[in-house]
Amino acid sequence: MTTAHAVVQDRLQLGGHSLASRLIVGTGKYSTYELMSECLEASGTDCITVAVRRERLIDADGNNILDFIDTRRYTLLPNTAGCFTADDAVRVARLGREILLGLENPGADWVKLEVLADTRTLLPDPVATLEATERLVQEGFQVLCYTSDDPIVARRLKEAGATSVMPAGSPIGSGQGILNENSIRICLEYLKENDPDYPVIVDAGVGTASDVALAMELGVDGVLLNTGIAHARDPLTMARAMKTGTQAGRLAYLAGRIPKKLYATASSPEEGLIAPKPR
Amino acid sequence: MKIFFNDESREVADGASIAELLSTLKLEPRHVAVEVNYQLVPRQRHSQHLLMEGDRLEVVTLVGGG
Numbered sequence: 001m002t003t004a005h006a007v008v009q010d011r012l013q014l015g016g017h018s019l020a021s022r023l024i025v026g027t028g029k030y031s032t033y034e035l036m037s038e039c040l041e042a043s044g045t046d047c048i049t050v051a052v053r054r055e056r057l058i059d060a061d062g063n064n065i066l067d068f069i070d071t072r073r074y075t076l077l078p079n080t081a082g083c084f085t086a087d088d089a090v091r092v093a094r095l096g097r098e099i100l101l102g103l104e105n106p107g108a109d110w111v112k113l114e115v116l117a118d119t120r121t122l123l124p125d126p127v128a129t130l131e132a133t134e135r136l137v138q139e140g141f142q143v144l145c146y147t148s149d150d151p152i153v154a155r156r157l158k159e160a161g162a163t164s165v166m167p168a169g170s171p172i173g174s175g176q177g178i179l180n181e182n183s184i185r186i187c188l189e190y191l192k193e194n195d196p197d198y199p200v201i202v203d204a205g206v207g208t209a210s211d212v213a214l215a216m217e218l219g220v221d222g223v224l225l226n227t228g229i230a231h232a233r234d235p236l237t238m239a240r241a242m243k244t245g246t247q248a249g250r251l252a253y254l255a256g257r258i259p260k261k262l263y264a265t266a267s268s269p270e271e272g273l274i275a276p277k278p279r
Numbered sequence: 280m281k282i283f284f285n286d287e288s289r290e291v292a293d294g295a296s297i298a299e300l301l302s303t304l305k306l307e308p309r310h311v312a313v314e315v316n317y318q319l320v321p322r323q324r325h326s327q328h329l330l331m332e333g334d335r336l337e338v339v340t341l342v343g344g345g
């Protein structure tokens with residue numbers, strides 16, 4: 001199959017879900033639901049993350065995010081953000097599934113698992129994440145695991161049955177991009193060894209289009225981001241940038257970049273020069 | 280009788296069901312999930328499940344998140 005042919009049917013397969021876009025976009029931190037809705041559309045995504053929180057009864061405007069999301073168009077990916085124990089993460093995952101079942105959204109069978117260890121770094125607790133993964137897989141969830149870029153933890157999560165392992169490029173919301181390309185490369189090697197279709201997603205830390213493109217060029221299957229769009233000066237334009245950045249990075253990965261070399265190689269013929277070359 | 284709704288004490292009619300409580304609070308049943316005493320109660324059981332004095336309800340919905 002030529003690369004061009006591959007590109008036409010280049011969907012992101014995540015367990016039982018087949019997505020048209022390799023960009024998964026979060027719905028948090030937008031100044032208004034209307035802007036969020038426009039940005040989701042501009043990003044080209046067909047999968048969006050949502051969080052589960054207590055019903056407050058007195059919403060300032062009486063608005064619910066579900067009034068601004070077309071649940072037939074987007075596959076929702078509920079997260080367990082804000083959980084610091086495996087018990088809480090399992091509870092929140094069940095609650096999210098219950099809401100999505102009511103909405104008849106296909107996302108009812110999966111969860112973005114996030115079990116945090118520390119409020120300052122928002123780094124994941126690897127032990128609790130592993131425990132929660134095992135329990136949720138047991139309960140029939142397809143588990144997409146937010147984790148650090150530690151290749152050993154990544155491998156353990158896959159072994160525990162995670163549908164996808166999602167290493168962070170850098171801390172959540174930090175916009176630092178991919179701090180350690182080599183860790184992501186090793187994660188990819190370990191997770192895709194003898195299993196090249198196993199999906200790996202960079203989740204968190206990407207700040208701009210080049211960060212997304214770099215992640216995709218490294219060979220990850222997709223990128224999940226939120227703040228990079230929501231807090232850009234012009235979120236709508238950044239949503240378009242993230243969309244094209246994802247596509248550019250993916251195409252470059254499929255095309256295969258040239259190796260980096262120390263010295264130059266001329267692009268124009270060396271023969272037929274009108275004057276002799278210097279030494 | 281008194282129950283706890285997301286940690287806040289609240290008076291409801293004796294023997295009210297979850298469905299009745301959601302309706303009183305004008306909550307769209309499709310938009311919420313309910314736990315009673317830390318156990319999820321699926322929405323198909325909301326009308327049969329009668330609340331008891333001192334029950335602790337957790338009622339959640341979806342919000343924006345990453």
